[in-house]
Amino acid sequence: MAEQEGAAVPAQSKGSWSSFLKSIATFNGDLSTMTAPAFILSTTSLTEFSAYWAEMPRLLVAPAKEPDPQKRAMLVLKWFLSTLKQQYASRNEKLGSEKKPLNPFLGELFLGKWEDEEGTTQLVSEQVSHHPPVTAYSIWNNKNGVRLEGYNAQKASFSRTINVRQVGHAILHIDKYDEDYVITLPALHIEGLITGSPYVELNKSTYIVGSNGFTSRIDYSGKGWVSGTKNSLSAVMYPHGKEKDKNAVLYTAEGSWTDSFTIKDAKKNTVETYNAKKEPKTPLKVAPIEEQDPLETRRAWKKVAEAIQKGDMNATAHEKTLIEEHQRALRKREAGDKREWERRFFTRAQKLPVFDKLIKEVPYGSLEADQTNGIWVFDKDKALNAKPPFSALSEELKGGWK
Numbered sequence: 001m002a003e004q005e006g007a008a009v010p011a012q013s014k015g016s017w018s019s020f021l022k023s024i025a026t027f028n029g030d031l032s033t034m035t036a037p038a039f040i041l042s043t044t045s046l047t048e049f050s051a052y053w054a055e056m057p058r059l060l061v062a063p064a065k066e067p068d069p070q071k072r073a074m075l076v077l078k079w080f081l082s083t084l085k086q087q088y089a090s091r092n093e094k095l096g097s098e099k100k101p102l103n104p105f106l107g108e109l110f111l112g113k114w115e116d117e118e119g120t121t122q123l124v125s126e127q128v129s130h131h132p133p134v135t136a137y138s139i140w141n142n143k144n145g146v147r148l149e150g151y152n153a154q155k156a157s158f159s160r161t162i163n164v165r166q167v168g169h170a171i172l173h174i175d176k177y178d179e180d181y182v183i184t185l186p187a188l189h190i191e192g193l194i195t196g197s198p199y200v201e202l203n204k205s206t207y208i209v210g211s212n213g214f215t216s217r218i219d220y221s222g223k224g225w226v227s228g229t230k231n232s233l234s235a236v237m238y239p240h241g242k243e244k245d246k247n248a249v250l251y252t253a254e255g256s257w258t259d260s261f262t263i264k265d266a267k268k269n270t271v272e273t274y275n276a277k278k279e280p281k282t283p284l285k286v287a288p289i290e291e292q293d294p295l296e297t298r299r300a301w302k303k304v305a306e307a308i309q310k311g312d313m314n315a316t317a318h319e320k321t322l323i324e325e326h327q328r329a330l331r332k333r334e335a336g337d338k339r340e341w342e343r344r345f346f347t348r349a350q351k352l353p354v355f356d357k358l359i360k361e362v363p364y365g366s367l368e369a370d371q372t373n374g375i376w377v378f379d380k381d382k383a384l385n386a387k388p389p390f391s392a393l394s395e396e397l398k399g400g401w402k
């Protein structure tokens with residue numbers, strides 16, 4: 001049956017939804033400038049999305065417990081695949097559809113931690129650029145000596161729907177084996193726009209390149225593709241340089257990133273299974289709003305979020321304008337003083353040797369620093385010297401970073 005236009009749109013919003021659809025057909029590619037109807041606005045900022053990488057700490061740290069390098073790389077693949085549902089589909093489940101996230105301001109912060117049998121897994125996420133919007137994050141677990149660091153920006157275009165290319169990467173480091181894995185980020189597009197129930201579908205391929213000599217390539221497909229099934233994935237792991245050699249495949253993964261997938265070895269024996277619906281998540285602990293820094297996302301956007309929740313568009317616009325005006329005044333002052341906003345936890349790097357070395361295994365990979373306002377790395381010294389309410393971070397860092 002053909003998709004019925006606006007079927008999922010509340011009756012009073014049908015007009016604004018069709019105007020929105022008309023407006024995005026000519027939009028300029030900057031997702032932050034896109035104005036969407038009230039019912040599709042989210043109360044969550046993109047700085048919070050960094051948490052999706054680690055909601056299951058057990059899977060994130062599992063590779064650090066595996067002595068065999070080949071199996072370790074396979075467990076990195078398993079963990080990465082397990083994060084996809086959180087990253088790209090968890091909001092549909094919670095909110096009923098993909099909504100338009102709040103566009104973070106420069107310097108916006110999101111900090112939290114997961115505490116479970118794997119110890120503490122700490123998250124620091126910061127908006128390191130506003131034009132273009134870039135979010136950087138560092139996630140670490142001292143007990144298991146695992147660190148994940150990265151940043152991302154989005155380049156959007158319109159052709160039949162909203163298409164988004166992600167610029168940026170993540171790097172997973174395992175202390176015990178002094179091993180790095182460079183992870184590229186999937187392109188995506190929005191499905192369900194016509195009916196008013198948008199959701200994300202992933203496109204093309206991404207790679208995980210390990211410094212231990214193994215690469216995984218993950219291919220994504222959706223409803224209209226060969227597999228014909230929503231949210232499908234198919235992955236292969238092979239030694240560096242052997243992407244085209246079918247006989248060199250060490251592991252394969254097949255299934256769905258929103259449901260379940262299976263990993264098999266070269267002899268077609270199942271070695272790992274994953275069921276997104278069954279895997280337990282550890283809740284993220286975030287400081288109560290009253291104890292947060294004024295730049296922390298939930299405190300900074302509190303009034304906007306309340307107005308969105310009430311469906312009060314005037315109050316939403318008013319509160320957003322206050323934040324934007326304050327930001328403009330800050331930028332003006334900085335320009336007058338000929339200085340730049342000092343990022344709280346991240347710093348620009350001149351180069352990223354680990355990335356440069358490993359990305360050679362990816363046919364089309366590059367850093368694209370010009371698209372992300374620089375190369376962003378977590379600055380341990382900044383974090384060690386962090387003032388209240390972030391002083392506890394320095395204890396966390398002293399407790400195990402190599």
Ligand code: HC3
Pocket residue numbers: 031036040046049050052087088098099100101152154162164166190198200
């Ligand atoms: C495209 C997207 C904003 C960016 C989101 C990113 C790429 C951010 C980094 C995370 O690690 C992964 C991620 C997941 C989802 C991506 C969002 C999906 C939709 C959103 C658009 C700006 C909203 C489009 C508006 C509407 C009304 C169609 O939903």
